[in-house]
Amino acid sequence: xxxxxxxxxxxxxxxxxxxxxxxxxxxxxxxxxxxxxxxxxxxxxxxxxxxxxxxxxxxxxxxxxxxxxxxxxxxxxxxxxxxxxxxxxxxxxxxxxxxxxxxxxxxxxxxxxxxxxxxxxxxxxx
Amino acid sequence: xxxxxxxxxxxxxxxxxxxxxxxxxxxxxxxxxxxxxxxxxxxxxxxxxxxxxxxxxxxxxxxxxxxxxxxxxxxxxxxxxxxxxxxxxxxxxxxxxxxxxxxxxxxxxxxxxxxxxxxxxxxxxxxxxxxxxxxxxxxxxxxxxxxxxxxxxxxxxxxxxxxxxxxxxxxxxxxxxxxxxxxxxxxxxxxxxxx
Numbered sequence: 001x002x003x004x005x006x007x008x009x010x011x012x013x014x015x016x017x018x019x020x021x022x023x024x025x026x027x028x029x030x031x032x033x034x035x036x037x038x039x040x041x042x043x044x045x046x047x048x049x050x051x052x053x054x055x056x057x058x059x060x061x062x063x064x065x066x067x068x069x070x071x072x073x074x075x076x077x078x079x080x081x082x083x084x085x086x087x088x089x090x091x092x093x094x095x096x097x098x099x100x101x102x103x104x105x106x107x108x109x110x111x112x113x114x115x116x117x118x119x120x121x122x123x124x125x126x
Numbered sequence: 127x128x129x130x131x132x133x134x135x136x137x138x139x140x141x142x143x144x145x146x147x148x149x150x151x152x153x154x155x156x157x158x159x160x161x162x163x164x165x166x167x168x169x170x171x172x173x174x175x176x177x178x179x180x181x182x183x184x185x186x187x188x189x190x191x192x193x194x195x196x197x198x199x200x201x202x203x204x205x206x207x208x209x210x211x212x213x214x215x216x217x218x219x220x221x222x223x224x225x226x227x228x229x230x231x232x233x234x235x236x237x238x239x240x241x242x243x244x245x246x247x248x249x250x251x252x253x254x255x256x257x258x259x260x261x262x263x264x265x266x267x268x269x270x271x272x273x274x275x276x277x278x279x280x281x282x283x284x285x286x287x288x289x290x291x292x293x294x295x296x297x298x299x300x301x302x303x304x305x306x307x308x309x310x311x312x313x314x315x316x317x318x319x320x321x
Contacts, residue, residue, distance in 0.1 A: 019282065
């Protein structure tokens, strides 16, 4: 081992070569490094915003892919995600939303229906 | 009593000073850091990513530390980042090797340095006709990571043993051992041809 800690000729030469390679770095790489430095020194909020975009895009894409997979796997099985109670509620909602059904209800003579029901309970001889 | 807005102005001025000082520091190390990362990763974009991440972490987490601590801190962050990228690359390679449709197509272009290392017929033929820097770079690429790290921190960045130890996260003695082995290995690879 080099006990004196003084570099020998080999080390000096290697150091000189390495430094020359740094000094002779191409302009494009220097520009990219300067840009990277400027980005690193931006105020934290702006840098965080940039980081968010960087990581949110893949996260969003993953979420869309998962959703698409679920939809594809459940294609043709419309009841798979709906329980019985929810199905009844949806049926009621359909009735309420059905404008024709509301018209029929308005036009129907409710007194007549009540009378007919009473006749039925009393029987045919009634 | 100092008014609050005066304290705010002083704080803002202090931050600007720190940012300017940090900018000077990073401008002074960025090219050397890129060379080191490039030699370890053998890929320009990966090397740039590693340097940028190291800059970002230093600026975010350690800007308020004394400026004389920045250099070893920066190189320690950089080396960690390089190792992360190497690990990630290794894992990605293993996963890709398991995918049947990736075996024949869509592979990364071959790394010329790695290819040269894999198929090198011998030191004399290997370095013949190459520039001195290319010979050194090829020899450095063959070194174990810690040896290369010690050699570059000492000879490219000009850190002393204690600073190198701080940057590498090890003792002075370990740095001396890594460095000594690196020099011996480089000499044995390049010695008689590196003239």
